[in-house]
Amino acid sequence: MPDPKPTIDTDLVRRLVNAQFPQWRHLPVRPVAFGGWDNRTFRLGNDMTVRLPSAAPYALQVEKEHRWLPRLAPLLPLPIPVPLAMGEPGEDYPWQWSVYRWIDGETAKTAEIADRPQFAVDLAKFLIALRRIDPAGGPPAGQHNFFRGGSLSVYDNQTREALQALEGQIDTQAATAVWDAALAATWQGSPVWFHGDVAWGNLLVQNGRLSAVIDFGTSGIGDPSCDLAIAWTFFQGESREAFRAAIDVDEATWARGRGWTLWKALITVAGHDANQAEAERSRRVIDDVLADHRKFA
Template identity: 75%
Template structure:
């Protein structure tokens, strides 16, 4: 978060009261998982307020307001649809959003009835997203940290992370995965992608995938970044179902491995002395390297 800015219920209440007086009497409460890139609050029982936590994330607000209402009717599951956009005020420096509330729990293996069915449903959603006409959609850039663009934008920090981790990982194999991802350049036309398909952005009701949220890193370009969940959440049969149903070619899958490896490596390198923080990163790195070995 930039500077000493505090984003809390008091700030949200002042912003809502000043800019949307029709909602000023509704209670403001933090949501259970408020996120890091954005802070999210309940507004009454049927809305949420979402405020970027730093300037880098503020670029996503107007993008979501423009595009999510156009995407929503074309998708098989609910996504957030903005109701109103707030402006900087009360010492808060960026635009912010009011959305309709979407019911559901954050996806965890414990609340999913059938992980393979969940994988199939997610693949179906991503395929439907890719089929939406991309003309005029937001190209990769600062607004989404270059998701959907060439992986080489992260070449330097990936190689530095491999060096930093040293003997803690199989650096030779990690480098081979990364080189393969860089070599598998995107040749297709741009398509819509979500950009951050992670369990925290997937909602579950009655044991099934019920909604997909947080389109802040969405855009049009190479969809391989949406494959990362294959190595961060699925395994065994569910991994096989997702791989088969998503229907991408080997080059796209290789770039997906690259996106997963990049994030896991920089997270591990950044928390190298904190075993709790890097535990998931080690699992992802192992899964990516094992997948690469099976295919070479």
């Protein structure tokens, strides 16, 4: 039986490429600086990347990206990944995997952003363009994207367990109010496209500007409020205000966005596997979400 968590390294990538795509066997393989967690990413030559899911749940995303990214790309204002080939299980690796065209740029965390409020506006314009694409036939919320785009109630038990575990460490009364408000602000619209993981590692920067959006593994059609988490996980002050003004969502959608953000931050702080830096970042996110609720609710 295949190892559910195979060792993913340059040697494995080289063997997979040599066996399945011999036309590229002469190209060097090297890891990228930020290789990801859900998927491990490697550079193949100068013009391609190889992405391998790190666990079975993420493998569900491979075929979806190959099907939908070529259809979405022409309708978006910024580059997104271009699938070139889909690999099959082999070399003791149990899942499908992908070869993509390389996209130049640094992640938003490490890059120098010239104008952060303008960066926020540019991202909002991208997400609005994504929402406007015809959703017919698109993938609804499910296991493939951990139910993003669906109801927050999927994570109600998990969130309340985290709140109970954090009693005395955070303002659980205020956090519960934010969560209850998010659950009450139910999605009433028709399904639209969303990215599902708008985070600094999936936003590329060139010359100080947003230049590409990558990793559509959790994308789908449904409620786009999950795409708002970036407002609290990356933006602050003027840039957060610019993002909210530009993203064009109603109060209920913004409330659900707070809910998605709070859920993830709570389970990170409450989780035993979170390192101290991650926990501290998530505590700051919780504080910002609670402050935002007090300001706008």
